[in-house]
Amino acid sequence: MNFFKNFRDFTRQISKVERKLENNRDDFLEVYEKNLILEKEIADRVQELSVTNKRMLSLQHILDMMNSSQPLSNVFHSIVSMLQEELNYLNCSIIKIEEDENNEKHAEMISQSEDLITKKMNDALSESGETLDLICPDSGIFYDSMIDMQMRQTNDLRGTLRSIAPHLQENTLRKILSNAQSRIMIVIPLKTQEKPFGWLVIFSPKNTIDEKENDFLKLFSQQIDLAITIADLFQVVKNQAVTDALTGLYNRRYFNEFFDNEVIRSKRMGQHFTVIGLDLDHLKRINDTYGHSFGDLAIKTVADVLKKNARSIDVAARMGGEEFNILLPGVDSSGGMIAAERIRSALESEKLDTIGHVTASIGVATFFEHTDNPEELIELVDQAMYSAKQNGRNQVKLAKYSEDVSWQGIAIDTFVEILSKHKVPVSKALSDELCQKLKATEGREKSFSKETLYAVSDMLTQTYNPSHQNGMTKSKVELAVKLAKYFDLSEEDIDRLKIAEILYDIGNLMLPQELFLKSEPLTEDEKKKIHEHPLIAARDILEPISYVQDIIPIIEAHHENWDGTGYPKKAQKKDIPLSSQIILLLDSYFALTEPRSYRKALKKEDAIELIKSEAGKKWNEELVTAFTKLIKTD
Structure with a gap:
């Protein structure tokens, strides 16, 4: 149980x-x-x-x-390669809208991924001997996408390609699309700063794109737009750094860099190149008579003429004010003269509203023909250009072949005379060293003689003014020449000014050095001694030297003020040689911009303002205006 x-x-x-x-x-x-x-x-x-x-x-x-900051071409190549490889598209490309010189638009493929479709296209074009000539369609998805800036997709690959490349042969088009496995083409409009740029074109193996992919491609295209905008802005900034804002020509900085590179290339290749210097005639008169807006119009007219008459390999630049340079690679002096005359004639034929016709004085010099020294070549161009101006303007002058320049020989002989006969109280060792340097210039090229002159002048000045910097004498001479040319001084007067600019303060060597090193104000007796240095230089040092007699009046008056308050003779206004006023102004400017025992060096801008405040008192107002203009563009 x-x-x-x-x-x-x-x-x-x-x-x-x-x-x-x-x-x-x-x-x-x-x-x-x-x-x-x-x-x-x-x-x-x-x-x-x-x-x-x-x-x-x-x-x-x-x-x-x-x-x-990579080039835009590199950015584009990375974009299309990355899209194709990482996101499994069959092909990606960027097409840009271009405009020709007649403002007619066409399209150009500027970047393409490396894939089967690209290979087929290149092979098909190679076999047929065709080129990929693209147009800007006036209908279809390329056109529609650019009108409303919206993405488009289509499965009509053949028809869409035909719309942008209508010149392709049918057989070529068929080979490009054969076995491509592409189901749709995606066309995405690109823009830069709200202006149409072109399209990002994608071949996809999918039948369609979903919402997420659509959103991503929109965001991706916005990043491309930003990349294009940044690259454009970078190019604008780059162009501004080497472009003259008024004329659109290259500026002095770019010309100097190109010139230096051309010298290197020319020496390596043994090839000539020619520099044309152009100075617009009577710009000051145009400004004074019609106003600066018409002066700008005249300057822009010169620039337009240069652009029209220059080859693609020539470099035209505005060097400052009314001066222009054109470098012609591979051109000898004969070709340079032909080009210069063509420019002169073209400019003369231009008729401007109100002003009428404008003209220019033009100088020509050729590397290897006139000199093989770069610095000397530019000087020869300037001299030829100035000669054209002095001989009546509106003409072309060919530079004279390199030869000893008399002003340099006179300056060298003067220094040797002063130093060898111990007319100034410097050590025998220094005198011997400087004399040896000067005598070594005999038979050497002009540029060597000039640099030696400048160096000797700098070394002598440093014996009583330790703040004086090497190269300052050269800067003073170069700026003095520009001012002299602004006022149309003759070539002889300019040569005298160069010599005076080198010798004018030699009288300071006769004064006690402690006067220049005092940190407290000078006494009246000390001021009196300082005021004697122009006469010491002129009478005690230079007067016994026969070949500088025409320099003495310039040096005697180089401390005379425009209003008669200067020294040693209290001369005023037109009684003061213009060369003396130029020396005084430059002496003051460079003194202000170097340190002294009793003050710091002033900034360039502050020194200019101080000089402007003395216009009409210490200096001729017109001279101050010219100086201010030149120093700001120098």
């Missing part, structure tokens, strides 16, 4: 377990099914995150490229 009871209980327990297992099986199946769904969601999310990560990396890559 108990057996049956126990068996029944056991059976009941088994049934209970079976029912429990049945219930758990349903739960397990539910969990299993949920796990399958979750695993799929995780896989989808991982795939989505992977795609998103690639897209974010692509955007970051563009930002990195923009921050690296």
Whole structure:
């Protein structure tokens, strides 16, 4: 009896377990099914995150490229390569809208990914002998996308390609698209500063793009727009650094760099090049008579003539004010004269409103023909240009061949005379050293003689003024010549000014050095001694030297003020040689911009303002105006 009871209980327990297992099986199946769904969601999310990560990396890559200031062509190449490789597109390219000289638009493919489609296109074009000539369509998705700046996609690959490349042969087009596996073409408009730039074109293996891909491509195209804008702005800044704002020609800085490189190239190749210097005639008269706006018009007219008459390899630059230079690579003096005359004639034929005709004085010199020294070549151009101006203007002058310049010989002989006969109290060792330097210039090229002269003058000045910097004498002479030319001094007067600029303060060597080193104000007796140095230089040192007699009046008056308050004779206004006023002004400017024992050096701008405040008192107002203009463009 108990057996049956126990068996029944056991059976009941088994049934209970079976029912429990049945219930758990349903739960397990539910969990299993949920796990399958979750695993799929995780896989989808991982795939989505992977795609998103690639897209974010692509955007970051563009930002990195923009921050690296790489050329836009490099940025474009990275963009199309990255899209094609990392985002599994079949082909990516960037097409730019271009305008020719007649303002007619066409399109040009400026960057393309390296893939099967690109290879097929290159092979097909090579076989047919065609070139990929693209147009700006006036209908179709390229046109529509640029009108509303919205992305477009199409599965009509052949028709879309035909719309932008209508000149391709049908067989060539078929070869490009054969087995391309591309289902759609995506056309994304690009712009820069709200102006149409072109298109980003993508061949995709998908049948369509979803919303997320659409949003990404929009964001991606915005980054490309930004890259283009930054590159354009960078190019604008770069151009501004080497371009004259008024004329659009290159500026002095660019010309000097190009000139230096051309000298190197010319020496390596053994090839001539010619420099044409042009000075607009009567610009001051135009400004005074009609106003500076008409002066600017005349300057821009010269620039336009130069642009029209220059070859693509020529470099035309505005050097400052009314002066222009044109460098002609590979051109000898005969060719240079022909080019210069063509420019002169073209300018003369231009008739401007109100002003009428404008003309220019032009000088020509050729490297290897006139000199093989770069600095001397520019000087010869200036001399020829100045000769054209002195001989009546509106003409072309060819430079004279390199020969000894008399002013340098006179200055060298004067220094040797002063030093060898110990007319100034400097040590015998220094006198001998300087004489040796000067005598070593005999038979050497002019540039060597000039640099030696400047160096000797600097060394002598430093014996009583330790603050005097090397190169300052050269700067003074060069600026003095520019001022002299501004006032149309003759070539002879300019030569005299150069010599006087080198010798004018030699009288200071006769004064006690402590006078120049005092930090406190000078006494009246000390001022009197200082005021004697022009007469000391003129009478005690230079008067016995016969070949500098015409320099003495300039040096005697180089401390006379325009209003008669100067020294030693209190001369005023027209009684003071212009060369003396030039020397005084430059002496003051360079003194203000170098430190003294009793004050710090002034900034260039502050020194100019101080000089302007003395216009009409210490200096001729017209001279101050000319100086201010030249020093700001120097």
